[in-house]
Amino acid sequence: xxxxxxNKEVKEGRSRDHKMTERxxxxxxxxxxxxxxxxxxxNFEEEIPAPHRQLVRRVYNLWILYSATLCVNVVSCIAWxxxxxxxxxxxxxxxxLLVFSPCSYTCWFRPLYKAFRADSSFNFMLFFFVFFCxxxxxxxxxIGISGWGACGWIAAVMFFSTNVGSAVVMLISxxxxxxxxxxxVLVLLKVHRLYRGGGGSLQRAQEEWSSGAWKSAxxxxxxxxxxxxSGPNLPPYPAAVPNYPGGxxx
Numbered sequence: 001x002x003x004x005x006x007n008k009e010v011k012e013g014r015s016r017d018h019k020m021t022e023r024x025x026x027x028x029x030x031x032x033x034x035x036x037x038x039x040x041x042x043n044f045e046e047e048i049p050a051p052h053r054q055l056v057r058r059v060y061n062l063w064i065l066y067s068a069t070l071c072v073n074v075v076s077c078i079a080w081x082x083x084x085x086x087x088x089x090x091x092x093x094x095x096x097l098l099v100f101s102p103c104s105y106t107c108w109f110r111p112l113y114k115a116f117r118a119d120s121s122f123n124f125m126l127f128f129f130v131f132f133c134x135x136x137x138x139x140x141x142x143i144g145i146s147g148w149g150a151c152g153w154i155a156a157v158m159f160f161s162t163n164v165g166s167a168v169v170m171l172i173s174x175x176x177x178x179x180x181x182x183x184x185v186l187v188l189l190k191v192h193r194l195y196r197g198g199g200g201s202l203q204r205a206q207e208e209w210s211s212g213a214w215k216s217a218x219x220x221x222x223x224x225x226x227x228x229x230s231g232p233n234l235p236p237y238p239a240a241v242p243n244y245p246g247g248x249x250x
Contacts, residue, residue: 024041044057083163083167084162092148138181140152
C-alpha cells in the first residue's frame, strides 16, 4: 500500500512538472504568423493577490491608455505638420511611440506587477523611480513645448491662429496627455500608500539589494509563475506576500 501511494505521488509530481514545462509566455499576444514569440508571462488571476488584483489591472489599463495616447499624438503631429507646422515634431512623436510604449511596460508596469506578486521591495523602488520620471515626462508632453514631438496645450492653443482644423486635432492629444498625467499621479500616491502601509521602506529595499534577494523576483518569472500554473492546490503567489492595507477603490 505504501509503494502504491508513493508511486501515485511520483506520478502526480511528474504531472505537475509536465504542466510547468507546458506553460509558455503569453504577452504580448502576437499572431502565430509572426516569428517573434511573446516575452512575458502575465496572469492576474494566478499571480496577483486578490485584494490588489483590480489595482494592478487598472495600472495595466493605464499603460494601454498611454500607448494609445502616443498613437493619437502621432496623428496630431501629422495634422500639425500638414497645417504648416514643423516636421521635426512628427519625427519625435514617432520615436516616442516606438520607444516609450514598450519601455513603459517593461520599466514600470512589470516592476509593479512583480512587486505585488512577490513582495519585492526592490521592484517597488524601481517602480517608484521610473514611474515618477514617467509622470514628469507626461506632464511635459501635456504642456506641449514646440519641437519636442508632443501636441500639448501650448502647441495646440497657439496653433489656432495658424490652422484651426489642425489645432482641434492637436487639442485631442493635449486632453489625453492631461488625463494620463492625472491618473499617473493618482497611481503613484495609491501604490506608495499601500507600500508604506505594508511596512515597506527604502532600508528594506537596500537590504534586499545587498542580500541578493531582489534577484528572486526575476527568477520567479519562471518559478512562481510555473508553480501558479501547476494546479489549484498550489499557491498562486508566494506566501510571503503581506496583506497591504486596503483603501478606497479608484
